Amino acid sequence: MHSTASDGALSPTELVERAANASIHYLALTDHDTLAGLQEAAVAAAARDIHFIPGIELTCLWGRRSLHLLGLGIDPAYPGWQAYEARLVELREARAAKIATRLVGKRAPADILERARLQAGAGQIGRPHFARALLQAGVVSSENEAFDRYLGQGKVGDVKAEWPSIEEAMGIVQASGGKAILAHPTKYKLTFSRLRLLLADLQQKGIDGFEVAYPGISPDQIGLLMRVANTLDLLVSSGSDFHDPKHHWTGLGRFPRVETPRHIIHRIHAGA
Incomplete structure (x- = not known):
């Protein structure tokens, strides 16, 4: 989920309050390229007995292609974050x-x-x-x-930046104790053959897993991604990618249900 620390419409506290009212028990705040909302969200989640997962969504590059990498379960106090965040x-x-x-x-x-x-x-x-x-x-x-x-992509305001490489992004996430998860893999306008190559390359680079369930993905796509996860022996995750209550295509904590022992929620629940 995203808050006003990046491009969300709700403050971290407001986000947690809505999550509690929606009976959400596990909440990851993954603002774009910033840790600024994590402390406020953690305090609010503790008050509402929500299991809070500190996270971030890092913009990075695979070659010349921009990707988003989720860091789940990171330690915001890890010393390397300060310089990395300033660069972003x-x-x-x-x-x-x-x-x-x-x-x-x-x-x-x-x-x-x-x-x-x-x-x-x-x-x-x-x-x-x-x-x-x-x-x-x-x-x-x-x-x-x-x-x-x-x-949008290819429009005049679609300005590319020299983001850190995905290897750097994975490195900071994992060094801070988090799991490195590729966000919404079907949204990069890749053919599925090219997407398989991307995921195989990231597996070789040491990624922990990728998202398989999020707003806009079809059941067929989920099935294809799960086959890739099984082949590559990677974790999978789900997320609502919530930004704004006005956005009708994504609801707070709503995303397709995926039952698999590969799901990262089992690791989080077990404290692993």
């Missing part, structure tokens, strides 16, 4: 400036960067904040339109 802040700030420059050239107001910063608040700035800024400025009629016309 610099990359996101430089990327935001490039996005703003491109958007200004496509009808966006000259102060679109400042508007996006206001949307981000104290959190990491990202494309969803630009989408809200474009909506507020009247350039688009919805956040979906902002992505369809300006911010």
Whole structure:
């Protein structure tokens, strides 16, 4: 799940409160490229008797392709995180400036960067904040339109950054005691043959597993991914990828059910 520490709509405390009201017992906060919301979420979860899983969703590169790596069960106090997180802040700030420059050239107001910063608040700035800024400025009629016309893959606001390699991302996650899990593997616009090659390569690099159940994935895709997990002997995970109560395609704690001893929740439940 995501909070206002990155591109979510709810503060960590609000997120935990909603989770408790929805009878959720295990909650992982995995904000994009930041640990800023973990302490607040951990305190709120302890008060509501929720098993809190500190996490992060790291942007990284496999060759020239941008991927998202989940770190689940990390230790936020691990000394290496401070420098790694500072590096990501610099990359996101430089990327935001490039996005703003491109958007200004496509009808966006000259102060679109400042508007996006206001949307981000104290959190990491990202494309969803630009989408809200474009909506507020009247350039688009919805956040979906902002992505369809300006911010989605291949659009003018789809600015690439020199993110850390996936080897670096896996290294910091595992060094801090966490499990390195590839997020939403079917969302990278890869053929399934290419996706199998990606997962096999990541297994050779030492990844712990990958997500198999999340909003938008089909039962057939889950079946194919489970076969790959069995072949490669990798863990699997599930997640709602929750960002905002207004997003109808994902609900708090809602995702396809997958029953397998490979599921990481069994390790978490056993304290392994």
